[in-house]
Amino acid sequence: MELKKYKLGDIAKIEISGVDKKSVDGETPVRLCNFVDVYRNWAITQKLSENFMIASAKETEIAKCSIHKGKVAITKDSETRDDIGIPAYIADDFDNVLLGYHCALITPNDDVLDGKYLNAFMHTRYIQKYFENNASGSEQRYTLSNETIFQIPILLPSLEVQKAIGNLLSNIDRKIELNRQINDNLPMLGRSSTMVKVHRAA
Secondary structure (H helix, E strand, O other), X not given: OOOEEEEHHHHEEEEEOOOOOOOOOXXXXXXXXXXXXXXXXXXXXXXXXXXXXXEXXXXXXHHHHEOOOOOEEEEOEEOOHHHOOXXXXXXXXXXXXXXXXOEEEEEEOOOOOOHHXXXXXHOOHHHHHHHHHHOEEOOOOEEOOHHHHHOOEEEEOXXXXXXXXXXXXXXXXXXXXXXXXXXXXXXXXXXXXXXXXXXXXO
């Protein structure tokens, strides 16, 4: 399989978010997809957005940082190197949902780059090593500069192969997430069964 190497900035639009968690009079109310939402999830979905915090934003920020299906968000700044460069695929379309600060929003050129593939590729050790080697900062704060993000080396097969890989890994991740949710609910189900038995015995 032939792979072509690109700089991310040549095949995608990159926006650095500066939208904070405040609500300001005169600005438009929005919901925020924050650093932790990106860090903890393979994909950002409508279901997940139900718990997003409320803030406000300027119209310029809304135009620049609104999240929509096919985009990829990454963490940009953190106290540890391991927490930067973590991606999440935007799996649904949203109204008035913005990416919060300490993150960057990547909009792939659909003619060249598939968003699901980009998300999967940026989870690889190859890219995480790039971030570790190129992050700037000290023990208190590490960051990815705009130039570092622009220069991210992306290896691409054909668009058809990208979509196949992206869909496969997304399906696997959905199954993993479903299993995690089931496992998280097992203790609750166990407690419910115990309570039913106690109630019947009474």
